[in-house]
Amino acid sequence: MQPQPLVIEYSFRLQDNSEELFTIRLDPQTLETLPEAKAEPLPHWTKLSFSQCASCPLTEASSPHCPAAVNIAPIVRRGEKLLSFDVLDLQVTTAERVISQKTTAQRALCSLMGLVIAGSGCPHTALFKPMARFHLPLANEEETIFRATATYMLAQYFVKTGGGEADFNLEKLRNLYRxxxxxxxxxxxxxRSGSKTDSSVNAIVLLDMYAKALPYVIRQSLEELRYLFEPFLHILDSPEKP
Structure with missing residues (x-):
């Protein structure tokens, strides 16, 4: 029996009481987003050659369109009616729970875009697939730092048990975030080239703020999060009873 997709629904309830519903389906094995049944024509700015990342390993022959751009294109198109600071009621539904919060359009779009970019198949975002599987909507900076570093360290455990050399100094994580x-x-x-309003662009800017913050926090040896582990570290440092 074929395993069912992992479904995450984002519902935007706007001030005029209208609703925009985004349904994201993740392949349960690859954790990549599954295409919509009725996909709209792709805009020009999704072509791989349009503002292609300098370090992108893809070629137009194998991938005519940027995977991340393809994934966010429907969100950008449907977010055209929204301005960055429009207030809306966001409800995110997964198989495990429902999360509701009043927030701004740019924050809601930022959370949604982060999810679909993680599952886009972009070679640079593979680390974020486990985070997409255990998606946390509207994660703040501290939550994002915790989840990203914890995910990376667990990945290093699997590297080590697979016979590789683990990077417990997080050097490669710093490079990844750059x-x-x-x-x-x-x-x-x-x-920016394909949107008439600012909400989608500012959503990407918010994502980039988190990306910029993480290498700095790593340089500070993650001391900002040390307090979370003090009780556990105290137990480890205590002498064992005979």
């Missing part, structure tokens, strides 16, 4: 900044800047250029 590359993610490049991806975000390219996405902002793409969206």
């Amino acid at each position: 590359t993610i900044q490049e991806v975000n800047q390219a996405m902002a250029t793409r969206v």
Whole structure:
């Protein structure tokens, strides 16, 4: 029996009581987003050659369109009616729970775009697929830092048990986030060329703020999060009882 897709629904309830419903389906094995049944024609700014990232390993022969741009294109199109600071009621529904919050259009779009970019198949965003599987809507900076570093460290465990050399100093994570900044800047250029309102562009800017913050926090040895582990570290440092 074929495993069912993982479904995450984003409902935007606007001030005029209208609703925009975005249904994201993730392949349960690859964690990549599954295409919509009735896909709209792709806009020009989704072409791979349009503002392609300098470090992008894809070629037009194998991938005529940027995977991340293709994933956010429907969101940008349907978000045209929204301005960045329009207030809306967001409801995110997964198989496990329902999360509701009043927020701004740019924050809601930022959360949604982060999810679909993670599952887009972009070679640079593969680390974020486990985070997409355990999606946390509207994650703030501290939550994002915790989830990203914890995901990376768990990945290093699997590297080590698979016979590889684990990067417990997080050096490669720093480099990855520098590359993610490049991806975000390219996405902002793409969206700016195809959007009439500012909400989608500012959503990408918010994503980039988190990407910029993480290398800085790593340089500070993640001391901002140390307090979370003090009780556990105290147990580890305690002498064992005979």
